[in-house]
Amino acid sequence: MGVDGADLLQRLLVIFQGEAEDHLRALNSLLEALGQEEDPAARKPLLESLSRRMHTLKGAAHAVNLLDVAEVCQVLESILADVKRGDMEFSAPLLDRLQREVQGLEQGIFPGPPGAFGAPGMAAAPVEDPIVPPAEAPEAAPSTFLPAAKPPASEPPASEPVSPPPVEPIASRATPVEPPLPAGQPQPVRSAPVETVRVPVPLLEQLLLQAEELVSAKLMVSSLVEGLGELSRNIALRADQRARAEALARSGPAEGTPAALAQLIREQLERESRLGQRLQSLTQKGQASLWALGGMVDTLLGDVKELQLLPFTSVVESFPRLVRELCAELGKEADLHLRGGELEVDRRILAELKEPLLHLVRNILDHGIEPPAERRERGKPARGRVTIALRHLDGNRAEIEVTDDGAGIDPARVKGAALRQELITEAEAAALSDAEALNLIFESGLSTSSMITSISGRGLGCAIVRESLEKLGGHAAVVSQIGTGTVFRLVLPLNFAMMDALLVEVSGRQALIPSSSVRLTCRVSAAEVKGVENRETVTVEGEVLSLARLARILELPEPEDDPPLHQVVVLDAAERRIALAVDAIFGVQEILAKPLGPQLSRVRNVAGATVLGNGQVVPILNVNDLFRSALTAAQAKAQPLSGRGKARQLSVLVAEDSITSRTLLKNILEGAGFAVRTAVDGSDALALVKSEEFDIVVSDVEMPRMDGFQLTAAIRGDQRLAELPVILVTGLESREDRERGIDVGANAYLVKSSFDQGGLVEVIRKLS
Amino acid sequence: MSAQQDRNTIADGTAGVIHAPPAVAPNPAGPKEILAARARALAAAPEAETAGERIEVIEFELSGERYAVRAALVTEIFPLTDFTPLFCAPAFVLGITNLRGKIVSIVDLRRFFELPSVGLSNLNRVILASDGVMEVGILADAIAGIVSLPVAELQAPPAALTGVREEFLTGVTGDRLALLDLGRILADRRIVVHEEVE
Incomplete structure (x- = not known):
């Protein structure tokens, strides 16, 4: 591999550390939450999240050759799985052990002086924050305001090495660990790692020029404002004249009144025509400014967006190495082929893609590609072939195809596994087509593998793939032929920024639905809504679709009476269709999608938000969620729509x-x-x-x-x-x-x- | 080990500061007197002033009660002119607003603290708080301003209080100003909305 290989590994390690910090932070807070949770049922989702994080961290550690870390992750993942299944009892010592092991991981990933892990406050005394007095402080300190947080005077300071508690570390790597922080101690402020991007100097200069151009836009606006000010002063003068004319007219017929009135009116007319001209010229000026500014903004936005573009290769460049190493570990032979690596994709999308692709490749090598001997028996070349190909679909969409020539996935086994894990009922299983059954592998916890290995088998990988893709506004699907291989198709947007969306109104609120998922909009009369098995359906274009009410899905108050005509949006995503009833449809807009911020990490049915031209912030709906919610809402529906109170609405x-x-x-x-x-x-x-x-x-x-x-x-x-x-x-x-x-x-x-x-x-x- | 000693030295230094006699005696008198006393303390010769003795806090009003948060984690304060309520979000999320092109979520602390009765108030100001990872807008009725608070003036919250709010309470002053631990609020898992469709 030579120098380049070492260099690459070093680069990957840095990237990995950034990612790992995220995972460790999440693991720590999840464990803390787990400790606070008393209800065993409520622990389930926490354990689930913990498993996922652990799984991802394991995969990432593998990719950068931190095998010890991956090994510890593997053991921890098993423990979590045992607890989740109820095979192992959850207890305080266990939690303690998990917490210490996670800290051990931290040290494995971030070697070096204590506190190097982005949190200077972790090891050092919290000088910055005097809330917790130092341990030496006498009990009678006059000004402590959080006594619970203060360690007893006899306890050594948190940073002093203590003898390890009598619980055995899980793996050899988990060497001396820091004692856990005392409960209630303020958490140190931890800043996210800063990402950097290389920018070609010509582009940078171009951007500066464009930014400077904006100064002229500012001048244009200020001249417009000036013109408007003059106009409003003129109008005030006019009001003055009007008042005088009115007073004159009221004063009654007297000598000279008509002439004076006529004079005033003439003056007003003149002023009015001047005003009209002025207004016209201002309008023209405004239009010219808008035109110029529009040009500047569009170019600037385009160039800034270009800053965010990176070739697809940048995310998959480490994969051939990963494949080689995994093959060696598994005793298999396979080559990885990349296609479409030169296509440029938004940096933020690439960042989201890395994890799902990693999971897919690991899954394929572990379950898909057969051992060389078996392959030869089946008349295939001994070396398996895995292809990752990115291609442009249309407009803003691209598709990644991950293809292998392995054993394929058996739909019957997927059904069987789903049944065993009670993800579906017998009746549902019977009704599922093979293609539908295959897509069950995207459900969390489903694994057809009878053997859990360190590479995969816990059934989380594919769930992570689906989740990541949906977060991006795309989707994932799989087709497979037993004996010949499997194709995973991941459809994703090329950049986040501009997209077309349909603006609708429901219960007085506005919402946007991405146009890519809207098949058509239409009106359906109330009489055409048919109840089928407690579900409402409508027939659109000869197809019977279930009708979901957006107000109910979004938990908004529904109108007392049904309108005579339903405004219906037909949604189409991943080969499914549904009719969505809304109150009004306003039309398609080009919007700039924005994330909801770190606090709103995931909101049901909402994918993001945008700012409309009038400054209003409008949520963008998550179409995949809408499909799921529609099912739940239909089941939850208790009373028939017509049976509600008909009292007049106040x-x-x-x-x-x-x-x-x-x-x-x-x-x-x-x-x-x-x-x-x-x-x-x-x-x-x-x-x-x-x-x-x-x-x-x-x-x-x-x-x-x-x-x-x-x-x-x-x-x-x-x-x-x-x-x-x-x-x-x-x-x-x-x-x-x-x-x-x-x-x-x-x-x-x-x-x-x-x-x-x-x-x-x-x-x-x-x-x- | 030398690092350990360094820390001890620092700790000793801090301890000395913390044990310094309070600049202002805890005073149950009216706010005017206290403000006057504070003004006197501020005007006094600064030789006794050491880092750690006073903390900069932003004082604000929420449903008639006075709160404060440390200024260090406050990015900015802006008037709330418009916002959009968000569907399918918990009640403590008031909605989202547009701050210079960025979507900012706004939290009503009264609901986050699960205070039993939440009346209406003029929640017209947003305190934007961030620790580099989490960022959230916190609603306030009015901002009283930046106050330099003597650490010695803070007392432990009454032990009898055991609500969600009390978890995040650092201390209270003699004149009933409650200092909230903003860092802890930002780091708390409960403030994060992460819900899947069941």
Whole structure:
């Protein structure tokens, strides 16, 4: 392999350490959570996550030749599997042992001085944070504010080496470990490893030029603003003239009035025509600016996106080596062929792809490729052939085909394994076609392998593949021929950025559905909805599809009555179709998909969000989840749609200046079945009650422009509205205010801090 | 071993600081007096000032109660002008908003703390907190400002309190300002939403 090989390994090691840090962090927090969980049933998902992480870490460690680490992972994975199955009892000493082994892994992966693992606070005394006083502090320290976190005075400081506890380390590698941090000790701030990208200098210079160009855009906007300012001053002058003309006209017929009026009107006309010209020129200028700015932004965005592109090779360059090593370990022979390596893919997508590809290759070598002798017997060449090929599908989509000429997957065995592991019932198994059965291998925990080896066999690999692909907005499928081989197809987007999506509305909220999954949209009359075995179906293009209501899937309040016509979006993904009922369909938009941030790591049915042209943030739905949710929602459906209460929906006007309170109130009240309109302050509310019909008004007291008292007084002052009930909701808890509220004619006065949601709904029902 | 000694030396230094007599005696008097006392303490000669004796905190109001978080983990504070509620997310997630092109999730700490009765309030400010890994916007009614808090003024929270909020409470001051452990909130698994469709 020579120098290049060593160099590559070194590079891989650095990449691996970045990845491992993530896994270790997750393992640690999962273990901690496991320790806190008392309900054995609730431990299951935690154990599941732990197994997955461990599995992935094992694979990654293998790839960079850290065999000791991989070995420990393997043992830990087995223990976790035993606990998950209930073969081993979960206990505090076991948890302790697991935690120490994970710390041992940390040291195996990050050799060097303690604390080198990205967390300077781990080993050093927490000087930065004086919350935990040092151990030497006498008990009577006057200013400790977290006594529970303070180790007893007799205990040595956390960083001092302690004699190892009497539990045997699992593997030879798991040498001296740090004692666990005392509970309650503040966690050190750990920053994520910083990724770097190489950028060709010409591209960098180009980017700088384009950024400089934006200065001219700024100037254009400022000249527009100036023009607009002048215009508004002009309009103020015009209002002035109008007022004078009106006064003149009111003063009645007198000598010279008509002439003076005519003069004023002429002046106004002149001013108006000047204004018109000015407006026109501003509009033209605005359009030109938009044009210019649009050009700049599009080029800049395109070039910046190019910064994110890396050749596909960069993710698979380590694979041939991995294959050689695994082959040696397994006593098999195989070659890996890469195709389409030169195609460029978004860096963030490549990062997501690495793990699933790694799992697939390991699975193929372990289960797919037969030993040389067996291959010869079957008349195949002794060396197996594995191909990873990336090709461009259309627009923004690409497909990775991972093909092998191994033993293939037997659908009957997959069914059998799924049955044994109770993933499906007998009846379901009987109904499954072979192709459907094969795709069960993407379910977590399903493994057809009777032997668990260090390479694979726990049935997690394929589940990770599916999960990663879906996270990217793609999907995974498998076809196989017994005896000849298997093809895994992974469909993925080429870049995250722009995509087309269908904007829909449901229960007053907007949502986007990626166009790539939308087959068509149509309207279906309520009469065409047929109930089949407690499920609703519609016939679209001659095909019977089950009808799912998006409002129910998204856990939003559904309207009391069905509309005469359903707006239907037919979704199409991974060969399945479903009809989705929404309230309104607005059309397709080009959007920039953004992630929801680290806190919202995975939200059911939501893939991300985008900012629309009007500044509104709109969630993008996760189509794969929608399919799954539709099934669950259909099963959960208890009452027939027509059987619900037909009481007239009360309409409520909410006047509240705080956006959060306004939205919360709207959600509470809509959840209770009211139709809700909102106003941002008193005068906004007054305009609304005058133009629309409401059953009740709920208003905040403190608002700009017109407060709640003034609004109530104005409503009471209007003959038509005098009977309209008004509820004042306030943060002011004073007797005078309460009395003032009653004085101006409010029907109820609720103090914000003391009322709960149910209370408000009750009051509204009582009053209206 | 020399590193160990170094740490001990540092620890000793810190210990000395922590045991220094409180600059302001715990005072149950009104906030005005306390502020005045603080102002006096701030105006006093800085020779007694050592790192660790005071901490910079951001004080904010939440449903009429006063809280503070250490300023170190606060990236910025911005007014909440618009946000989008998110479907299928737990109640403590108010929604998402657009901060200069980045989507930021906003958390209502009152619901995260599972406080029994959550009334309405004017949650119009967002404290953006980040530890480099986790980033989240925290709702507040109003921001009182950055306060330099003498460590000595902090007392352990009453032992009788055992809610979710108390888990994240570092201490309270004499004038009932509750200092939350932001680092711990950011590192807590419960704040992360990770839900699959069953």
